Each structure stands twice: as structure tokens, then as C-alpha cells.
Amino acid sequence: xxxxxxxxxxxxxxxxxxxxxxxAPDLTGQGFELLGGRVLxxxxxxxxxxxxxxxxxxxxxxxxxxxxxxxxxxxxxxxAGGPNAIYWLNKGFGCAIVSNLSQDQMRDVARNAWRQLLAxxxx
Numbered sequence: 001x002x003x004x005x006x007x008x009x010x011x012x013x014x015x016x017x018x019x020x021x022x023x024a025p026d027l028t029g030q031g032f033e034l035l036g037g038r039v040l041x042x043x044x045x046x047x048x049x050x051x052x053x054x055x056x057x058x059x060x061x062x063x064x065x066x067x068x069x070x071x072x073x074x075x076x077x078x079x080a081g082g083p084n085a086i087y088w089l090n091k092g093f094g095c096a097i098v099s100n101l102s103q104d105q106m107r108d109v110a111r112n113a114w115r116q117l118l119a120x121x122x123x
Contacts, residue, residue, distance in 0.1 A: 001036055001037070001038040002014075002036055002037055002038070003035070003036040004024070004033065004034030004035050004036045004037070004051075007024055007034060010024060010034075010036065010037050011023050011024055013037075014037055014039065014048040014050075017039045017046055017048075018039065018042075018045065018046050018047060018048045018064070018065070018066060019045065019046075019066050020048060020064060020065075020066055020092075020093050020121075021120050021121055021123065022037075022048050022064065022120070023116065023117065023119075023120035024037065024050050024062075025050075025062070025112065025113040025116040025117060026116065027052055027060070027109060027112060027113065029112070030054075030105075030108060030109055030112060031054040031055065032052035032053065032054050032060055032109070033052060033053055033054070034050065034051075034052055035051045035052060035053050036050075036051060037049055037050045037051065040063070042065035042066070043065065045065060045066045046065075047063060047064060047065035048063070048064045048065075049061060049062070049063050049064075050062040050064075058099060058100065058101060059099065059100075060097065060098070060099040060101065060109065061097070061098045061099070062095065062096070062097050062113060063095065063096045063097075063098070064093055064094070064095045064117070065093065065094050065095075066092060066093055066094075067089050067092070067093055067094035068092060070089070071088075071089065071090050072087075072088060072089040072090075073086075073087065073088035073089070073090075074086075074087055074088075075087075075103075075106075077103065081100065082100075083098050083099060083100050084098070084099060084100070084101065084102075084103060084106050085097065085098045086106055086107070086110040088114065090118075091118060091121045091122070092121065093117075093121065095113075095114075095117060097109065097110050097113060
């Protein structure tokens with residue numbers, strides 16, 4: 001696990017271990033601070049996990065894994081206060097954002113994160 005206080009090192013460390021071009025999205029405009037990241041199992045290849053937290057204590061996780069395939073996207077909404085997820089598969093990686101935020105907040109955060117992740121993948 002690597003803390004979020006050295007974002008450049010974290011980005012490089014996760015990129016090297018997963019084979020993805022990982023750039024932790026800047027979500028400070030939406031009130032989220034990057035706590036850190038780690039490498040997790042992701043099927044046949046390792047995956048990257050980034051964890052964020054806002055001042056109210058809400059946590060948000062971004063899970064990314066190398067994933068060839070077509071453009072897929074969707075949402076998952078749990079019953080009775082469980083976590084919500086927005087996921088997509090594009091540009092050689094799969095990504096899921098998971099939190100207990102409202103659907104509107106999740107959409108805003110996901111759009112912002114997606115733009116940044118896509119820009120990094122294309123750079």
C-alpha cells in the first residue's frame with residue numbers, strides 16, 4: 001500500500017505493477033482527498049485500487065484492471081443503503097467506482113474521474 005501524499009510515486013508504482021497507465025484522478029473539486037492505493041488481484045493480471053475520503057467521512061474507491069474488450073458501461077445500485085457502483089470497460093482497461101454516495105454524486109465523480117483516466121490512457 002502506498003499513501004496518497006506522494007501521488008507521483010503512487011501513479012508510477014501502480015502503473016508498473018499493473019501494466020496500466022495509472023494516474024490517480026484529482027477529485028479535490030468534489031471534496032475528495034486521495035488516501036492512497038494498492039495492488040489487488042484482478043483475475044489473470046493485477047489491478048489497482050485507489051481510495052478517497054471526503055470531510056464527512058464518505059469513502060470512494062476506484063478499481064482498475066487491464067481488460068481488453070468492447071465499450072461497456074453500467075451502474076449497480078444496492079438496496080437499502082448499500083454501495084453504488086459505476087463501471088466501464090474501454091481503452092484497454094476496466095474501471096469501477098464504488099461508494100455510498102447518491103446516484104447524482106456518483107455520476108458527477110465518475111464523469112470527472114473518467115475524463116482524467118481517459119486522458120492518461122491516451123497520453
